[in-house]
Amino acid sequence: MAGPIDPRLLKRAGATGQYLVASVVVGLLTAVLLIVQAGLLARGISHVFLEHSLPDNWAVLLGGLAAVFAGRALLSWLNETIAHRSAASVKSTLRRDILTARLSRPRDSATSSASMVTMVTSGLDALDGYFSKYLPQLGLAATVPFLVGGAILLTDWQSAIIVAFTLPLIPVFMALIGWTTQTATAKSFTVADRLANHFADLIEGLPTLQAFARARAQRRGVALGEEQYRDATMRVLYVSFLSALALELLASLSVAVVAVTVGFRLVYGDVGLEAALFVLVLAPEAFLPVRQVGVHFHDSADGVAAADAAFRFIDGARATSGTSPVPSDLRIRFEDVTYTYPGTDSPALDGVDLTIEPGEVLAIRGTSGGGKSTALAMLMGFLQPDTGRVSVGGQDLAALDEREWREHLAWVAQEPGMINGTVAHNVLLGHPGASSVDVAAALRDAGADFDGEKFVGDDGEGLSSGERRRVALARALLRIRFGGARLLVLDEPTAGLDSSTEAAAVHAVRASGVGAVIVTHRSAVMAAADRVVELGATA
Numbered sequence: 213m214a215g216p217i218d219p220r221l222l223k224r225a226g227a228t229g230q231y232l233v234a235s236v237v238v239g240l241l242t243a244v245l246l247i248v249q250a251g252l253l254a255r256g257i258s259h260v261f262l263e264h265s266l267p268d269n270w271a272v273l274l275g276g277l278a279a280v281f282a283g284r285a286l287l288s289w290l291n292e293t294i295a296h297r298s299a300a301s302v303k304s305t306l307r308r309d310i311l312t313a314r315l316s317r318p319r320d321s322a323t324s325s326a327s328m329v330t331m332v333t334s335g336l337d338a339l340d341g342y343f344s345k346y347l348p349q350l351g352l353a354a355t356v357p358f359l360v361g362g363a364i365l366l367t368d369w370q371s372a373i374i375v376a377f378t379l380p381l382i383p384v385f386m387a388l389i390g391w392t393t394q395t396a397t398a399k400s401f402t403v404a405d406r407l408a409n410h411f412a413d414l415i416e417g418l419p420t421l422q423a424f425a426r427a428r429a430q431r432r433g434v435a436l437g438e439e440q441y442r443d444a445t446m447r448v449l450y451v452s453f454l455s456a457l458a459l460e461l462l463a464s465l466s467v468a469v470v471a472v473t474v475g476f477r478l479v480y481g482d483v484g485l486e487a488a489l490f491v492l493v494l495a496p497e498a499f500l501p502v503r504q505v506g507v508h509f510h511d512s513a514d515g516v517a518a519a520d521a522a523f524r525f526i527d528g529a530r531a532t533s534g535t536s537p538v539p540s541d542l543r544i545r546f547e548d549v550t551y552t553y554p555g556t557d558s559p560a561l562d563g564v565d566l567t568i569e570p571g572e573v574l575a576i577r578g579t580s581g582g583g584k585s586t587a588l589a590m591l592m593g594f595l596q597p598d599t600g601r602v603s604v605g606g607q608d609l610a611a612l613d614e615r616e617w618r619e620h621l622a623w624v625a626q627e628p629g630m631i632n633g634t635v636a637h638n639v640l641l642g643h644p645g646a647s648s649v650d651v652a653a654a655l656r657d658a659g660a661d662f663d664g665e666k667f668v669g670d671d672g673e674g675l676s677s678g679e680r681r682r683v684a685l686a687r688a689l690l691r692i693r694f695g696g697a698r699l700l701v702l703d704e705p706t707a708g709l710d711s712s713t714e715a716a717a718v719h720a721v722r723a724s725g726v727g728a729v730i731v732t733h734r735s736a737v738m739a740a741a742d743r744v745v746e747l748g749a750t751a
Contacts, residue, residue, distance in 0.1 A: 232351065234291075234351075235352070236351050238291045238348075238351060239351045239352045242284060244359065245283050247494065248280055249280045250497070252273050253277070253489065254489035255267070256270070258484075258485040258489055292344060299342070303336045306332075306522050309522075310525060313526045314525075330408045331522055335515075335517075336515070337515075338517075342515045352501035352504075353504075353505045356498070356500075356501045360494050361376065363494060364490075370473065370477070371473065371495065374473065375470065375499075378465075379499060379502065383505075385458060396444070396451050397448055400441070400448050400517075403440050403444040404441055405521075406437065406440075407437040407441050410434065411434065459503050460503065463499040470491065475488075534608075534613060535613055538613065538617050539604060539606070539607055540605070541570065541606070542604060542699060543605055543606075544602070544603070545565075545568075546564045546567075546587070547601050547602070547603060548599065548600035549565075549566075549587075549600035549601070550562050550564070550598050550600055552598055560583040561590070561597075562583075564747065566745060568729060570727055572728075573743075574728070574730070574742065575730050575731075575732055575741035575743070575744045575745075576731045576732070577733060577745075577747075578746050584731040584747050587731075588729065588731060591701060593614055619695070621697055621699050622687075622688035624685050624701070626704045628680050630671055631668075632670050634665050635660075635675075635683055638687065639655060639683060642654075642690035642691035642695060645694065648664070654689045654690045655683075657716075657723070659716030660686055662679065678707075681704075681705055681708070682709075682713070684705075685702075689720060699726060700726055702731065704732060704733070705717060705721075705730065705737075706736070714736055721740075
């Protein structure tokens with residue numbers, strides 16, 4: 213965050229700008245109430261001290277003070293309410309943008325699932341401090357000191373000069389301390405992210421570790437990660453407490469200078485008691501909002517670090533998709549396509565030329581690592597060629613509306629994703645409006661000989677790999693029959709199936725009535741295809 217407000221929050225979350233305007237308005241009203249409060253207190257106290265009696269309009273003074281106190285409480289509640297609503301709106305927007313960015317590049321391995329979970333949950337939740345504490349004080353700091361300083365200037369110009377010279381020192385020190393805090397907080401967030409990744413990998417690989425009797429040996433690694441996180445957290449707390457002490461000391465000394473000079477001038481009769489009290493009541497209020505900005509900056513630092521990580525992830529996503537409609541002609545061409553994964557030297561696809569005719573069943577074979585799955589990912593718009601292009605009906609795939617294009621596709625992955633629920637629930641992902649009869653028919657056509665009410669755990673737990681592929685094929689068939697998909701894309705759909713089940717799956721693909729692109733090593737599938745091409749022969 214280069215300044216007090218991250219401009220990316222204003223750009224991506226409209227609620228931030230609206231809230232800043234509301235904070236400034238609340239700050240102006242608060243400053244007016246502070247000035248009125250100081251005036252009423254100074255008048256009442258000075259009259260009692262000098263005249264030894266209550267002022268004639270004491271009831272009006274007390275009523276005015278009560279109204280001011282109530283007004284300040286109302287403004288504080290209003291500011292806090294708006295802050296929480298704005299925080300909820302911004303977090304929702306960021307989470308949606310993060311998920312959209314993730315969906316646009318599902319094959320990106322740079323950000324792990326554990327990092328994503330940390331980012332969109334506890335990470336962005338820390339933005340509550342940014343909106344409920346930091347930004348409200350920033351709004352007050354942008355308004356209260358100027359109005360309060362103006363009121364002091366009209367009453368006692370000498371005190372106003374002292375305030376004008378000492379007040380800017382607080383933001384200067386706050387900026388210097390803020391840079392250190394930002395660095396420490398970013399490091400703490402990185403360490404927490406690393407610990408989350410380590411723990412997630414450990415849980416995922418626990419069966420393997422148990423099998424090789426290495427589970428207990430990982431305790432040391434977890435303990436080391438915890439110790440690093442503790443050190444990073446304590447470093448943030450150390451900087452926070454030290455900076456709070458420095459800001460409090462500077463503000464207290466500044467107010468003390470005003471109080472001492474006013475006291476001496478009051479003794480020598482250079483200023484009246486009411487004016488002196490007015491200045492003494494207002495002087496701390498001029499410093500308080502600026503001081504609190506520095507204090508609450510630390511409350512928001514975790515959220516700012518998470519938001520920064522979120523923006524880097526969102527900005528690193530693929531550029532916005534095109535807007536052209538998908539043509540009726542689904543003739544697909546790979547035209548001299550080359551693609552190299554980041555961090556690797558050899559291209560996964562190197563000058564590939566390939567044509568997929570509408571309605572044909574095309575089988576793609578090749579060696580492991582030959583670019584078959586990469587070609588499918590490019591076909592579905594998840595990857596963009598480094599050179600060359602992929603066209604649909606003569607139009608560049610990158611120019612087509614991404615969502616509309618994927619509505620024309622039905623996908624069967626090599627390791628299909630499954631949700632927690634029944635088999636039928638997973639099949640219905642292909643078309644939620646389908647009936648139970650339609651689901652049963654799709655399962656039957658896909659060669660699935662198990663009940664649709666069978667329970668499936670996370671990631672398909674309870675089903676074999678072959679059964680998961682048959683469920684995915686049934687899901688794709690449902691999408692073709694009721695969702696309007698016109699191209700079936702399959703990655704090793706019959707791996708792990710026996711010959712009879714494989715034959716049923718191949719028949720289902722042929723009977724679907726749409727074109728299909730199948731990555732396979734199975735001779736039965738290649739025999740049933742209209743055409744077979746090989747990738748990776750020269751890669």
